[in-house]
Amino acid sequence: MISGILNNAAPLLLAAMGGLFTELAGVLNIAMEGMILTGAFTAILVSNFGGGLLTSTLCAALAGLLTAWVFSLTSFKLRGNIFITGLGINILMPALTASFSQKIFGNQGIIHPGSLRHIPSTAGLDLYTWGTLACTGAVMFILYRTYPGLTLRASGRQKDLLKSKGISPEKVQTAAVLISGMMCGISGAILSLRLGAYVPGMSAGKGWIALVAIYLGYKKIPGIVAACIFFTAAEAIANQAQGILQIPPSLILSFPYFFTLMGLGLFAILKKRRQ
Amino acid sequence: MNPSEKKEFRLPPVFLILLLCIAAATGLILLLSNDPAEALYYFFPGIFSNRLYLGNFLNYSVLLSLTGLGIIIAFNAGSFNLGGEGQVYAGAICAIAAALKFPDLPSGAGIIMMTLCGTAAGALLAALSGIMKSRWQVNELISTFLLSAGITKVIDYLILGPLSNPDSYLITTGEIPLQYRLPPIIPPSHFNLSFLLVFILIPASYFYLHHSRGGYELRMIGYNREFARFGGLNLGMYDTAPLTVSGALHGLTGAIAVSGTYFAGILGFTFGLGWNGIAVAMIASRNPAYLLPAVLFFSWMTQGARVAVLQSDLSLELGNIIQGVLFLLISSQALRGLQKKRDPL
Numbered sequence: 311m312i313s314g315i316l317n318n319a320a321p322l323l324l325a326a327m328g329g330l331f332t333e334l335a336g337v338l339n340i341a342m343e344g345m346i347l348t349g350a351f352t353a354i355l356v357s358n359f360g361g362g363l364l365t366s367t368l369c370a371a372l373a374g375l376l377t378a379w380v381f382s383l384t385s386f387k388l389r390g391n392i393f394i395t396g397l398g399i400n401i402l403m404p405a406l407t408a409s410f411s412q413k414i415f416g417n418q419g420i421i422h423p424g425s426l427r428h429i430p431s432t433a434g435l436d437l438y439t440w441g442t443l444a445c446t447g448a449v450m451f452i453l454y455r456t457y458p459g460l461t462l463r464a465s466g467r468q469k470d471l472l473k474s475k476g477i478s479p480e481k482v483q484t485a486a487v488l489i490s491g492m493m494c495g496i497s498g499a500i501l502s503l504r505l506g507a508y509v510p511g512m513s514a515g516k517g518w519i520a521l522v523a524i525y526l527g528y529k530k531i532p533g534i535v536a537a538c539i540f541f542t543a544a545e546a547i548a549n550q551a552q553g554i555l556q557i558p559p560s561l562i563l564s565f566p567y568f569f570t571l572m573g574l575g576l577f578a579i580l581k582k583r584r585q
Numbered sequence: 586m587n588p589s590e591k592k593e594f595r596l597p598p599v600f601l602i603l604l605l606c607i608a609a610a611t612g613l614i615l616l617l618s619n620d621p622a623e624a625l626y627y628f629f630p631g632i633f634s635n636r637l638y639l640g641n642f643l644n645y646s647v648l649l650s651l652t653g654l655g656i657i658i659a660f661n662a663g664s665f666n667l668g669g670e671g672q673v674y675a676g677a678i679c680a681i682a683a684a685l686k687f688p689d690l691p692s693g694a695g696i697i698m699m700t701l702c703g704t705a706a707g708a709l710l711a712a713l714s715g716i717m718k719s720r721w722q723v724n725e726l727i728s729t730f731l732l733s734a735g736i737t738k739v740i741d742y743l744i745l746g747p748l749s750n751p752d753s754y755l756i757t758t759g760e761i762p763l764q765y766r767l768p769p770i771i772p773p774s775h776f777n778l779s780f781l782l783v784f785i786l787i788p789a790s791y792f793y794l795h796h797s798r799g800g801y802e803l804r805m806i807g808y809n810r811e812f813a814r815f816g817g818l819n820l821g822m823y824d825t826a827p828l829t830v831s832g833a834l835h836g837l838t839g840a841i842a843v844s845g846t847y848f849a850g851i852l853g854f855t856f857g858l859g860w861n862g863i864a865v866a867m868i869a870s871r872n873p874a875y876l877l878p879a880v881l882f883f884s885w886m887t888q889g890a891r892v893a894v895l896q897s898d899l900s901l902e903l904g905n906i907i908q909g910v911l912f913l914l915i916s917s918q919a920l921r922g923l924q925k926k927r928d929p930l
Contacts, residue, residue, distance in 0.1 A: 388917035402905070405902035563738040
């Protein structure tokens with residue numbers, strides 16, 4: 311049960327760690343949804359053409375990076391509104407993946423490659439969950455114990471300080487976006503490689519929920535981990551409820567969004583009380 | 586920037602962005618179509634070639650103007666309504682539910698009832714986000730989106746389940762009674778009398794925003810919140826009301842889409858009206874005066890893409906791709922030639 315929740319929380323947690331980079335750098339990253347989907351599609355695409363787990367995952371990271379590059383180019387170089395450009399990514403990527411899917415596989419639906427590598431697992435947690443946990447530790451170290459991490463956090467809080475030290479906050483923010491793109495790409499790869507298939511819209515709001523998990527966790531890593539586990543557990547309970555309470559599955563799809571909204575509202579009310 | 590300068594420099598940079606989008610669409614067609622000439626014909630002049638395409642193009646423009654106007658009003662007050670999709674959908678489903686519940690009213694009363702129900706549904710959804718914003722500073726960008734995404738799934742459930750029509754092979758609700766349907770002006774397309782609303786609401790909004798005290802206050806909050814607070818304006822009211830009006834316009838769009846175009850609730854039939862409303866509002870630089878040209882351009886792009894996909898061998902999500910590219914470029918300060926860095930919203 312616990313290991314199941316941890317396994318399911320891994321893609322969300324990984325995306326949230328990526329989002330933490332952008333969030334601390336002062337970038338509102340709503341493009342994560344599109345990046346995750348891109349990663350998921352790329353991973354299945356590559357493994358369909360014989361790529362192993364590692365190759366598929368790396369290619370997914372690369373695809374996420376590329377998406378993030380477009381996002382940062384339009385947001386920073388072309389000085390677009392970060393929210394609109396993020397939406398652009400979220401609209402563009404599902405459409406592009408559907409088009410490529412049509413061109414390569416002849417359909418826009420579920421893609422199910424014939425042979426997929428088995429994902430090794432120990433102690434109930436698979437390779438990706440272990441990787442995510444290790445990554446979380448690494449992110450904690452990088453952000454709070456290294457000079458680049460300090461620079462990154464400064465770009466979110468003290469832009470002028472960075473400028474006075476001759477560092478361009480924009481460059482730091484671009485780097486943060488690129489890192490988050492890679493991590494979201496891998497997060498997508500975890501989703502699709504575990505399932506062994508690509509399903510259109512399979513990111514299912516994960517990018518948004520990751521963002522809210524960051525807010526709910528007060529932008530601190532332990533809090534974010536707790537929030538991710540909470541969301542995953544809530545999802546698991548909703549799935550259980552489906553069987554027991556006879557809630558129709560199409561209605562359950564709305565739960566993550568409403569849970570997230572409630573979390574957000576609760577967070578805001580608590581914050582207001584504190585002041 | 587003084588006003589005269591603004592008039593000289595505003596439009597051309599937008600055209601640059603629009604040209605880039607056309608170029609991107611053309612490039613994609615050339616890349617992905619086996620017969621690009623045919624696809625391009627249907628994409629650009631093709632939609633003016635017959636009454637059906639022309640009428641549907643105009644009809645889509647009417648719907649898009651209303652959502653675009655909704656975004657503009659909220660946008661001027663510094664609120665961003667990202668829940669348009671869900672609000673249109675909610676407006677539509679409430680209009681249908683009302684029509685199916687009371688199928689025997691006279692024509693006019695029925696249409697008015699549907700319109701009011703739809704408008705109220707959209708307004709209610711947006712008002713929730715507005716209240717959350719004004720009371721607890723919950724970011725309306727995120728709350729409108731989440732509320733809309735959640736409600737969309739609930740409506741999907743309603744269409745699949747309780748409201749579904751077992752006699753139809755499509756996933757759809759029962760059809761609304763014949764007397765509740767707006768008659769088409771250019772048959773066989775669905776273009777109908779609702780276009781009059783556009784010619785009432787756009788000038789009215791322009792007048793309100795630019796020539797009334799309330800509109801002045803509203804825009805002041807959008808431009809400089811701290812200054813407006815310092816001036817003693819009621820921020821809570823302006824955080825809630827414009828967003829509510831925005832939601833109401835989206836709900837209205839949904840209701841009109843039902844009574845004039847679709848006559849039933851089809852699964853996921855909002856066709857990006859909410860997102861595209863944001864795009865046209867951005868193209869129009871949040872000014873109702875520029876809204877109509879922006880809408881006609883955008884409607885032409887999306888409908889052209891649709892016709893091209895229908896009529897040629899293009900089997901791709903061309904419309905969404907164009908939309909995505911447009912979103913990536915449309916807010917760019919650099920492409921608009923603005924040198925100074927200012928707050929993008």
